[in-house]
Amino acid sequence: MAKRQVQSVYRIVxxxxxxxxxxxxxxxxxxxxAAGSIRDLxxxxxxxxxxxxxGGKVTAFRTRVxxxxxxxx
Numbered sequence: 001m002a003k004r005q006v007q008s009v010y011r012i013v014x015x016x017x018x019x020x021x022x023x024x025x026x027x028x029x030x031x032x033x034a035a036g037s038i039r040d041l042x043x044x045x046x047x048x049x050x051x052x053x054x055g056g057k058v059t060a061f062r063t064r065v066x067x068x069x070x071x072x073x
Contacts, residue, residue, distance in 0.1 A: 009071045013038075014047065016064045023049045027063035034067055043068045 017030025031044045045066045052060035 010042065010068045011071060012066050012068045014064055014066050016062055018060050018062050020060055023061045023063045026061045027065055030063060030065045031067065038067065038069050041067055041069050
C-alpha cells in the first residue's frame with residue numbers, strides 16, 4: 001500500500017510584542033494576540049529583541065516573532 005505524500009504550504013508573518021516586564025512577556029503577548037485572528041499557528045520563532053529607551057532609561061522590551069501557519073486547502 002503506497003503512502004500518500006503530504007505537501008503543505010505555510011505563510012510566515014512577523015509580529016512585534018511589547019512589555020514593560022520582559023522580552024519573554026513581550027513574545028508571549030505577540031503570539032497570544034496573533035492567535036486570536038490567525039488559525040492553526042504552527043511555529044513561533046524569536047527573530048529580534050530590542051528595548052525602547054526614553055530619557056536614558058529602558059521603558060519597554062520588544063520582541064519580534066516570526067509566526068508560521070498552514071494555508072488551508
